[in-house]
Amino acid sequence: MESLSNKKKQLTVKPLNFWERAYLPAIVHGLSITMSHFFKKPVTIAYPDEKREFSENFRGMHSLKRDENGKERCTACGLCALSCPAEAITMTAAERQKGEEHLYREEKYAAVYEINMLRCIFCGLCEEACPKEAIYLDGDIVPSDYLRKDFIYGKDKLVEAPLNQ
Amino acid sequence: MPNLKAGQKYIENINMITFYFIAFLSIFFSILVISAKNPVHSILYLILTFFTFTIHYILLNAQFLAIVNFIVYMGAILVLFLYTLMLINLNKESEPVKPFMVKMAAVFGGGILAVALVASLKITGTSDPVVLKDPGLGLVKNLGKVLFNEFLLPFEVSSVLLLSAMVGAVLLATKDTKETKAIN
Amino acid sequence: MELVDIGIKFALVAVIFGISLVVAMYSTYAERKIAAFFQDRVGPNRAGPFGMFQPLADGAKMFMKEEIIPTNATPFLFIVGPSLAILTACIGSAVIPWGQNLTVGDKVIPLQVTDINVGILYIFGVVSLGVYGVMIGGWASNNKYSLLGAIRAASQNISYEISMGLSIIALLLVTGTLSLGEIAQQQHGWHWNVIYQPVGFILFLVCAFAETNRTPFDLPECETELVGGYHTEYSSMKLGFYLFAEYINMFISSAVMATLYWGGYNYPGMDWVTAHVGPVIGPLIGTGVFFTKIFLFIFFFMWVRWTIPRFRYDQLMDLGWKILIPLAIANIVVTGVWITLAS
Numbered sequence: 001m002e003s004l005s006n007k008k009k010q011l012t013v014k015p016l017n018f019w020e021r022a023y024l025p026a027i028v029h030g031l032s033i034t035m036s037h038f039f040k041k042p043v044t045i046a047y048p049d050e051k052r053e054f055s056e057n058f059r060g061m062h063s064l065k066r067d068e069n070g071k072e073r074c075t076a077c078g079l080c081a082l083s084c085p086a087e088a089i090t091m092t093a094a095e096r097q098k099g100e101e102h103l104y105r106e107e108k109y110a111a112v113y114e115i116n117m118l119r120c121i122f123c124g125l126c127e128e129a130c131p132k133e134a135i136y137l138d139g140d141i142v143p144s145d146y147l148r149k150d151f152i153y154g155k156d157k158l159v160e161a162p163l164n165q
Numbered sequence: 166m167p168n169l170k171a172g173q174k175y176i177e178n179i180n181m182i183t184f185y186f187i188a189f190l191s192i193f194f195s196i197l198v199i200s201a202k203n204p205v206h207s208i209l210y211l212i213l214t215f216f217t218f219t220i221h222y223i224l225l226n227a228q229f230l231a232i233v234n235f236i237v238y239m240g241a242i243l244v245l246f247l248y249t250l251m252l253i254n255l256n257k258e259s260e261p262v263k264p265f266m267v268k269m270a271a272v273f274g275g276g277i278l279a280v281a282l283v284a285s286l287k288i289t290g291t292s293d294p295v296v297l298k299d300p301g302l303g304l305v306k307n308l309g310k311v312l313f314n315e316f317l318l319p320f321e322v323s324s325v326l327l328l329s330a331m332v333g334a335v336l337l338a339t340k341d342t343k344e345t346k347a348i349n
Numbered sequence: 350m351e352l353v354d355i356g357i358k359f360a361l362v363a364v365i366f367g368i369s370l371v372v373a374m375y376s377t378y379a380e381r382k383i384a385a386f387f388q389d390r391v392g393p394n395r396a397g398p399f400g401m402f403q404p405l406a407d408g409a410k411m412f413m414k415e416e417i418i419p420t421n422a423t424p425f426l427f428i429v430g431p432s433l434a435i436l437t438a439c440i441g442s443a444v445i446p447w448g449q450n451l452t453v454g455d456k457v458i459p460l461q462v463t464d465i466n467v468g469i470l471y472i473f474g475v476v477s478l479g480v481y482g483v484m485i486g487g488w489a490s491n492n493k494y495s496l497l498g499a500i501r502a503a504s505q506n507i508s509y510e511i512s513m514g515l516s517i518i519a520l521l522l523v524t525g526t527l528s529l530g531e532i533a534q535q536q537h538g539w540h541w542n543v544i545y546q547p548v549g550f551i552l553f554l555v556c557a558f559a560e561t562n563r564t565p566f567d568l569p570e571c572e573t574e575l576v577g578g579y580h581t582e583y584s585s586m587k588l589g590f591y592l593f594a595e596y597i598n599m600f601i602s603s604a605v606m607a608t609l610y611w612g613g614y615n616y617p618g619m620d621w622v623t624a625h626v627g628p629v630i631g632p633l634i635g636t637g638v639f640f641t642k643i644f645l646f647i648f649f650f651m652w653v654r655w656t657i658p659r660f661r662y663d664q665l666m667d668l669g670w671k672i673l674i675p676l677a678i679a680n681i682v683v684t685g686v687w688i689t690l691a692s
Contacts, residue, residue, distance in 0.1 A: 024551075027653075027656075027657060030656045030657060031652060031653070031656050033656075034387045034652065034655060034656040035652070037386075037387055037388065037389055038383075038386050038387055040389050041389075042385070042386075042389050042390050042391045043389050043390075044389075044390050044391045046391065046394075205488060209426075209485070212481070228465065228466065228467050229467055229470070232467045232470040232471060232473075232474050233470070235474040235477075235478075236470065236473055236474045236477050239474075239477070239478060240473075240474060240476075240477025240478055240480075240510070241477060241507055241510065244477075244480055244481070244484065244503050244506070244507055245503075245507065247481075247484055247488075247503070248484075248500060248503045248504065251484070251488050251496060251499065251500060252500070304466060305466065305467060305527055
């Protein structure tokens, strides 16, 4: 039957000629290939010692942002937790008390904000969902640890450092 | 000079002691070969026995024979023995039960052999200590000269014998194409 | 006087033993480093400068690990296996001439433990004995993978011993002696045997790969098919002994190849050098040349390992029986005819 694309190729296995059967020339050829690699520069990046530059849209560890006055932007609306496909984010909202205006921007804030880094898939949907531009995945690679509980990051690790400090 | 003679005597004594020790080991291991329950252990004892034989050859200054015994018997033939024994599972359950009569016949035959051996040993009496007429005979060069001059014919005939054995093995191993065709 | 000689012999044995162990130890490091270079990687570089202490760390790890003897194994033979492997690997070095005779004052010190007149056959015997370590260990483990590895090792070693022996016979026709010391002396200057026996050398090289169970002939420990091959059940230093024996074997077989075919401690212009630097330094330079050759061979072993994939079992047997043995016999015939015509 005529093939539709006319790309059909009839393959035949040619019998090996003497040098191919002798196998030694092939071995010498292979050895020369490996030897050419012997003098090449290693492509390894010794990670903790040297780091490769992150790309512009790299998504690393989350950080909870502050506004220009150093107040936390997060209002604990829960949209990030809702959008999170891995259900890694939990939070507890609290009402801002008198005298805390310099700490939180809105009347409601997140008293507890936890991200389970073992669940997080770094998709960036929380970043997109946030109406207050409070969460960004602009950090480094999340470091390794020994215990599961140490991967649940609270506000102490997530919130940006205050401006004037 | 007397000092040297004493040294020679000393070396001879050492040789004697080594010989008796190794001879004892040879017999000891050979007995273990036939008394070991596990066939693989039995082969391992056989290897040790052959190793003691190698030492015997060295004591007789037959270096070539010693090393050939080492290579061919210990290195090749016994490896093949071990190889086959590892492949076939020789358990106690699969061992055929021998009838009483066969056992009796074996004891009878062995007894006759023992009597014959004892009788022949008694006739020969204690043998004279082996004295090497030509201590260099076991060296490769001399052995080669003897083999290819005086004993050329037997040497070559034995090679024909080995060849025929090899051809026989090949014949046994190849499938008989005619018969299989007939069956088909 | 005699006591001094015996002392020198003991020192020589100790030094050679130590050198073979150190070389084997650093072969493991070299193997990993060379593999890394061939694959554009860095290799071990954490323990010490350039990872130089990696073998020590590995050794310490081996000693610390838990020792496991399987319940259904034969305990005695299980221990005998690796011991035999490392024993047979070590005793091969006794007949190798490491250098010319040293002349210190009026004393002549041969740099060879013993020059028995059947040296080659001794090496051959030791090699053929080496398979017992693998076989006994594999059988005593009472594991089907171990047993398969042991069986592969046995059949492979026996098959390749034949062509190895035949290639040596062609070499013996050229040298006319079985003593390694004399063979090394005959190759004085640049009269290396490889010039007269190129085919024999290639045969010997291939067989050496097979006898040391190195890739492409590492079917006894083929991890893709047999888990770990004959040392599947082994742990801690017993496993270390098996791995170590392989590297010592590689060292010894490199030394044998360098002695038999590549002139041993001889190098072109050695007389001139010896005349200029004296009878102590001269032979020591020869020994250095010998070790350079050995290291080049070890490097070649590793180079091949990281280049050529493993053979299939039937390919292995085909190569051994249908190609190497006929080639070796043809080599003997050609050498014989050539020698007859030349004389």
